[in-house]
Amino acid sequence: MTAPLTTPLTTPLSPTDRTTVRRGRIRAVEERRALFDLLGEALVCHLGVVVGEGAEAHPVVLPTVCAADAEGPDEGGTLYLHGSVAARSLVAAPDRTICVTVTLLDGIVAARSAFHHSMNYRSAVVIGRPRVVTDEAERARALDLIVDQVVPGRAATLRPHTRKELAATVVLALPLLEASVKIRAGGPGDDAADIEAGTWGGHIPLRLVADAAVPAPECGDGPVPDDIRTLVDRLDGPD
Known part of the structure; x- marks a missing residue:
């Protein structure tokens, strides 16, 4: 390199x-x-x-x-x-x-x-x-x-x-x-005439979210590893 x-x-x-x-x-x-x-x-x-x-x-x-x-x-x-x-x-x-x-x-x-x-x-x-x-x-x-x-x-x-x-x-x-x-x-970025007409305008924020991690069947009841849990938490998923 x-x-x-x-x-x-x-x-x-x-x-x-x-x-x-x-x-x-x-x-x-x-x-x-x-x-x-x-x-x-x-x-x-x-x-x-x-x-x-x-x-x-x-x-x-x-x-x-x-x-x-x-x-x-x-x-x-x-x-x-x-x-x-x-x-x-x-x-x-x-x-x-x-x-x-x-x-x-x-x-x-x-x-x-x-x-x-x-x-x-x-x-x-x-x-x-x-x-x-x-x-x-x-x-x-x-x-x-x-x-x-x-x-x-x-x-x-x-x-x-x-x-x-x-x-x-x-x-x-x-x-x-x-x-x-x-x-x-x-x-x-609406035109003034459209704003004056009174129609609603705005924006809807979007974000990526995660649900709880689903373990493979072979994992049984073992704990979710830190790297997976941290990712789910960062994406605002449930514990």
Whole structure:
């Protein structure tokens, strides 16, 4: 692994034409820290890549799990993705530019006109050419980060990966240099005439919650481990 080429949290967002926000620029966020905050909270991202060749080439957008490392070896930090070695999207990705998007939905905006209805959200777009992670230490760290992205602290409680599991898994590293972030918050931006008409307007906050953890039958009446209980508590689930 090599040292990062830049200081990730101080590198400006949207350094290229491909990731410069144009539509709704008032919602663009320039602080790179906002990108890592958003990625750190995301449970699902979408990977977009063109698969196939010639007339058979077509875009595919698939949901997956990702994990960001601000101190990763790529310029701007590193976004790790993983999946089966048989997945066409992951096999094709290192040979071309890909796009990864993340959206966190924070609310529904109910305006006084259909035109101004909207959503409150935090979203990120990352564009670049990934590399296949072959360094064993980086690969192990990436897989631990991906596990902990879903259940923080879980990786340390699990057995090591087997050779068969590692052989069946591909890990990609995408530089976080080319990225953009947009955030919308608050109520509707209604026209004055619509406000004066007296129709109700506002927004409905949304959040992710968890129910109580359900143990596998083999666990019997054993206690729920700390990492699972902490996650449920953080998502305001019941004890």
